[in-house]
Amino acid sequence: MIEKALKGSSVYWGWVIFLLCIIGAGFLAYLYQLKVGLGITGMSRDISWGVYIAQFTYFVGVAAGAVMLVIPKYLHHYTKYAKVVVFGEFLAIAAVVMCLLFIVVDIGQPMRMMNVVLHPTPHSMLFYDMIVLNGYLIINIICGYNTLLADKKGLPCPGWVKPFIYLSIPWAISIHTVTAFLYAGLPGRHFWLTAIMAPRFLASAFAAGPSLLVMILLFVRKVTKFDAGEEALQNIARTICYAMIVNFFFMGMEFFTAFYSNIPGHKATLEYLFWGIGEYGNLVPFMRACIVIGFAGIFILLVPPIRRRPLWLAIGCACVFLATWIDKGVGLVIGGFIPNPLEVITEYHPTFPEITIATAIWAVGGLILTVLYKVTISVREEEQRV
Amino acid sequence: MSMDRRKFLKVAGLSTLIGLGGGSAFELLRPGKVDAEMEHEGHHGGHHGEAHEKAEEAGPKTRWAMLIDMKAITKEKAEKxxxxxxxxxxxxxxxxxKDEIKWVWEDEYEHVFTDSYNEYDEVLEKLPFLLMCNHCDEPPCARVCPVEATxxxxxxxxxxxxxxxxGCRFCMAACPYGSRSFNWLDPRIxxxxxxxxxxxxxxxxxxxxxRGVVEKCNFCVERLAEGKQPGCVEACPDVMHFGNLxxxxxxxxxxxxxxxxLRRKLxxxxxPSVFYLV
Structure with a gap:
């Protein structure tokens, strides 16, 4: 089945080679980082996590988002998702691989990575994150591959796969909950110390993952013979819209608690992110754009006549994807370090090698997705011919 | 290699624990004697269960602490x-x-006591506060470390x-005092x-x-093992006081x-085990 990835048009191969070039550049940058140290990044004593961990956090959400297709299909037997659910599972695979790579490039002694397994430490949330992320990867490989294989043969999915599909539902929730716990359990980091962190993570995940999926499916419909089905796309769009509204609602609650209680520590990061403190305001344009773009996305996806136009549907999903990315992939992690525990502000400026490495990991995700979707679409096209 | 070192540190810690009874650290490293001492501690006081409960209530026998006398400190002493x-x-x-490593450093009252800063206190405002790892009794850094490296x-x-x-730097995110440094570049260079x-x-x-590992103040554990005082205490004995809490x-x-x-962010x-005498 996987050999179908080897037969493609010149555009397909051009895209693959393009991704490989980016990956190659990132790999060189990573070798440089391995040689010199993480000092080549923009991270510092005060901002000790940067682009890598922020992207990691965001893509855990993208991975978890696949569950928004699995639940209707397998718990409610919503057959319109029958053809697309495997796309969700493959998106999860690509996203989890990206997460794992972001962790690898972030740690200072990657050759000691296996210490996490050699010295299991149940009081550390990272220990659970390792378990749930790797578990989620395996579950999605099992489910995705077998679903597609069964489709290809024109048979129902084998019975032994079903338990894994059901398991993937709570597991998806767990990956993002545990990722939220990385942040939400730290004393002295007011911005992260909030019980609503995990729910908010999940809400933004259920908006982010499916919005990327809809954009890809719209693109696929345009360039191949495979059509995910208008009703399926419209329903995913509804899910995205509701999840995004909940996400912004939760964000509003953070504002209320911080500003009505008027506790300086709780307000500081929000002030920095949305208004800037003194001369420091690097992230203000990003965060304000996040709000505007996010509401635009909600509006587009909420109003049926707009949402039904393919172009607007794509724009709406792009808005949601971008807004959630700024919120979680930029503001959340960096913001947590500003101000620092001594209430001093240090800003963060990612460096060129750092961005090259992060871009390469995006390209790895893109490549995995390209190959898996190519195989899936080839199988689906055959089905349609028969 | 790392196991050996770790075990050594644990034994060294235990030996300090028992070390109150007297005798040098090296004597106490003999396993037989350590066991005998522990036995002695556990059964001291007659009735079995009661004594045990009392011993547990009493807590550990050693808890190292640092006192910094803010009435004796000066800018020069802090720098020394x-x-x-x-x-x-x-x-x-x-x-x-960006790259700096700090085990002990100096900052102002406003930044050190962020929770209890009193803007009308002009005395504290002018003092050079020394900051270091607080060697917390409930250390968040140790709680989050995925490999028990801390x-x-x-x-x-x-x-x-x-x-x-x-080098995951989870401990740096967890420390509410900003006491940890990461070797962003090769310190040996x-x-x-x-x-x-x-x-x-x-x-x-x-x-x-x-490069690629986290470090911080260790209360001069290597000097304590030799029966010496921490370096900062030796440098300024009138400012720094180290002892068993x-x-x-x-x-x-x-x-x-x-x-x-005062202690930070109680x-x-x-x-925290670091006290500021004001």
């Missing part, structure tokens, strides 16, 4: 302490806040195993440069670190009984 500490522990001077010893010292640390250009001398008794007759407990003291429940 920083210099001595960083030279004992081969801490390079990167000269920029851990709390029975004598209260929060130690760091440079050979096990994977910088030390060599300082040796060549500034005539800096390495302390051969303390290991240098490699668990012993109510210790020097530090006597001082704490008489002087007003509301977080970390129970």
């Amino acid at each position: 302490i920083i210099h001595v500490c960083h030279h004992i522990h081969n801490v390079p001077d990167w000269g920029n806040p 851990f709390r010893r029975p004598d209260g010292i929060v130690a760091q195993d440079y050979h096990r640390c994977i 910088k030390l060599k440069e300082e040796m060549a250009k500034k005539g800096r001398k390495l302390n051969k008794k303390f290991p240098t670190r490699m 668990a012993d109510e007759n210790s020097n530090v407990r006597k001082i704490l009984r008489e002087r007003v003291s 509301e977080l429940g970390t129970k």
Whole structure:
């Protein structure tokens, strides 16, 4: 089945080679980082996590988002998702691989990575994150591959796969909950110390993952013979819209608690992110754009006549994807370090090698997705011919 | 290798724990004697269960603590302490806040006591506060470390195993005091440069670190093992007081009984072991 990835048009191969070039550049940058140290990044004593961990956090959400297709299909037997659910599972695979790579490039002694397994430490949330992320990867490989294989043969999915599909539902929730716990359990980091962190993570995940999926499916419909089905796309769009509204609602609650209680520590990061403190305001344009773009996305996806136009549907999903990315992939992690525990502000400026490495990991995700979707679409096209 | 070192540190910690009864650290490293001492401690006082309960209530026998006398400190003394500490522990001077490693450093009242800063206190405002690892009784850094590279010893010292640390920097996010530094670049390169250009001398008794690991103040655990006081105490004995918080007759407990003291961010429940005498 996987050999179908080897037969493609010149555009397909051009895209693959393009991704490989980016990956190659990132790999060189990573070798440089391995040689010199993480000092080549923009991270510092005060901002000790940067682009890598922020992207990691965001893509855990993208991975978890696949569950928004699995639940209707397998718990409610919503057959319109029958053809697309495997796309969700493959998106999860690509996203989890990206997460794992972001962790690898972030740690200072990657050759000691296996210490996490050699010295299991149940009081550390990272220990659970390792378990749930790797578990989620395996579950999605099992489910995705077998679903597609069964489709290809024109048979129902084998019975032994079903338990894994059901398991993937709570597991998806767990990956993002545990990722939220990385942040939400730290004393002295007011911005992260909030019980609503995990729910908010999940809400933004259920908006982010499916919005990327809809954009890809719209693109696929345009360039191949495979059509995910208008009703399926419209329903995913509804899910995205509701999840995004909940996400912004939760964000509003953070504002209320911080500003009505008027506790300086709780307000500081929000002030920095949305208004800037003194001369420091690097992230203000990003965060304000996040709000505007996010509401635009909600509006587009909420109003049926707009949402039904393919172009607007794509724009709406792009808005949601971008807004959630700024919120979680930029503001959340960096913001947590500003101000620092001594209430001093240090800003963060990612460096060129750092961005090259992060871009390469995006390209790895893109490549995995390209190959898996190519195989899936080839199988689906055959089905349609028969 | 790392296991050996770790085990050694644990035994060393245990030996300090028992060390109150007298005798040098090396004598106590003999396993037989350690066991005998523990036996003795456990059964002391007659009735079995009752004694055991009492021993548990009493808590550990050693909890190292540092007192910093803000009435005795001056700018010069603070600088001397920083210099001595960083030279004992081969801490390079990167000269920029992005890469810097700090075991002990100086900051203002406003930044040190963010929770209880009193803007009308003009006395504290002018003082150079020394900051270091607080060696918390409930250390968040040790709680989050995925490999137990940082851990709390029975004598209260929060130690760091440079050979096990994977450099994930979770501890840096968790520390509410900003006490931890990461080797963003190779510290040995910088030390060599300082040796060549500034005539800096390495302390051969303390290991240098490699890049990619986290480090911080260790309460001079290597000196305690030799029966010495921490470097900062030796540098300025009138400012820094080091002793056993668990012993109510210790020097530090006597001082704490008489002087007003502050600790940082007590509301977080970390129970710091560094006290500021004001």
